[in-house]
Amino acid sequence: xxxxxxxxxxxxxxxxxxxxxxxxxxxxxxxxxxxxxxxxxxxxxxxxxxxxxxxxxxxxxxxxxxxxxxxxxxxxxxxxxxxxxxxxxxxxxxxxxxxxxxxxxxxxxxxxxxxxxxxxxxxxxxxxxxxxxxxxxxxxxxxxxxxxxxxxxxxxxxxxxxxxxxxxxxxxxxxxxxxxxxxxxxxxxxxxxxxxxxxxxxxxxxxxxxxxxxxxxxxxxxxxxxxxxxxxxxxxxxxxxxxxxxxxxxxxxxxxxxxxxxxxxxxxxxxxxxxxxxxxxxxxxxxxxxxxxxxxxxxxxxxxxxxxxxxxxxxxxxxxxxxxxxxxxxxxxxxxxxxxxxxxxxxxxxxxxxxxxxxxxxxxxxxxxxxxxxxx
Numbered sequence: 050x051x052x053x054x055x056x057x058x059x060x061x062x063x064x065x066x067x068x069x070x071x072x073x074x075x076x077x078x079x080x081x082x083x084x085x086x087x088x089x090x091x092x093x094x095x096x097x098x099x100x101x102x103x104x105x106x107x108x109x110x111x112x113x114x115x116x117x118x119x120x121x122x123x124x125x126x127x128x129x130x131x132x133x134x135x136x137x138x139x140x141x142x143x144x145x146x147x148x149x150x151x152x153x154x155x156x157x158x159x160x161x162x163x164x165x166x167x168x169x170x171x172x173x174x175x176x177x178x179x180x181x182x183x184x185x186x187x188x189x190x191x192x193x194x195x196x197x198x199x200x201x202x203x204x205x206x207x208x209x210x211x212x213x214x215x216x217x218x219x220x221x222x223x224x225x226x227x228x229x230x231x232x233x234x235x236x237x238x239x240x241x242x243x244x245x246x247x248x249x250x251x252x253x254x255x256x257x258x259x260x261x262x263x264x265x266x267x268x269x270x271x272x273x274x275x276x277x278x279x280x281x282x283x284x285x286x287x288x289x290x291x292x293x294x295x296x297x298x299x300x301x302x303x304x305x306x307x308x309x310x311x312x313x314x315x316x317x318x319x320x321x322x323x324x325x326x327x328x329x330x331x332x333x334x335x336x337x338x339x340x341x342x343x344x345x346x347x348x349x350x351x352x353x354x355x356x357x358x359x360x361x362x363x364x365x366x367x368x369x370x371x372x373x374x375x376x377x378x379x380x381x382x383x384x385x386x387x388x389x390x391x392x393x394x395x396x397x398x399x400x401x402x403x404x405x406x407x408x409x410x411x412x413x414x415x416x417x418x419x420x421x422x423x424x425x
């Protein structure tokens with residue numbers, strides 16, 4: 050009985066520790082170390098990494114979603130980089146990295162983006178959140194909605210800054226967010242700037258991401274640190290048309306995150322090549338069409354994309370088509386799918402569509418066909 054009580058007490062202590070310790074200690078205790086991913090940007094295929102679906106503290110990488118929603122608002126015409134917004138009272142209350150905004154201060158959206166991306170400024174992030182969402186609370190709801198839309202299934206945002214320990218994500222999810230940010234090339238000059246000024250030159254910004262100084266082909270994104278997140282890094286770079294994204298989360302060492310990030314990118318550029326599947330429908334069997342003016346229809350892929358594969362490896366495919374379809378058939382109708390693999394890794398799949406229109410055969414057509422066959 051005594052041993053059972055001791056075991057129960059021990060279990061309760063472990064549960065309490067798991068609820069109170071920062072997440073990086075939990076990861077270390079599990080023997081997993083920091084979590085990483087290397088992703089090919091065009092397809093979103095994971096090329097390398099460790100524990101990339103492990104939930105970690107997001108820390109200041111949270112601000113990447115704040116930047117994404119701001120870029121989306123600009124793209125949709127709700128704001129411009131020149132739009133002047135007012136700093137809310139919540140901005141003045143922010144601690145840590147700030148540009149010393151006071152309630153009612155006027156500042157451009159462009160300067161706020163610089164402050165968030167380069168200077169990691171919390172007051173700038175809150176100001177953008179209120180300018181777009183009305184309140185930070187509503188903006189956080191928009192952040193989580195956008196996360197779901199982008200396929201970030203293991204991500205939860207609690208604020209616009211990343212200060213809360215409740216901001217959590219995974220390396221794979223952050224990499225997917227970075228993929229979305231690549232759709233806004235106007236952000237690249239900001240993401241790749243090490244030092245700049247805002248507020249008419251009165252406030253200096255210096256990026257924590259030291260790769261912005263000299264890493265060739267860099268496209269962005271962000272480095273950060275915090276008690277609940279450890280040291281973090283999300284970067285994208287391009288060499289000879291091949292773009293890779295590397296994410297490091299929960300790292301215990303400031304310089305180690307950069308070493309791991311560069312090592313992952315180097316693996317991508319040295320070990321992989323981009324190729325388009327050599328897929329031809331010339332030898333594919335047509336799909337039978339029931340009650341159609343023609344007995345069968347050819348199919349063609351909806352789209353073919355390039356994909357990253359290990360150098361020396363080839364791409365195979367798996368085709369899924371029905372035995373028959375019912376007429377009428379319109380060109381472009383989805384009939385089946387084709388999936389492309391490198392070994393056991395799914396690169397991507399795409400639809401197989403009808404290559405021609407096939408009208409449905411009516412009674413008159415059937416009768417004419419019958420007569421034609423009788424007098425052959």
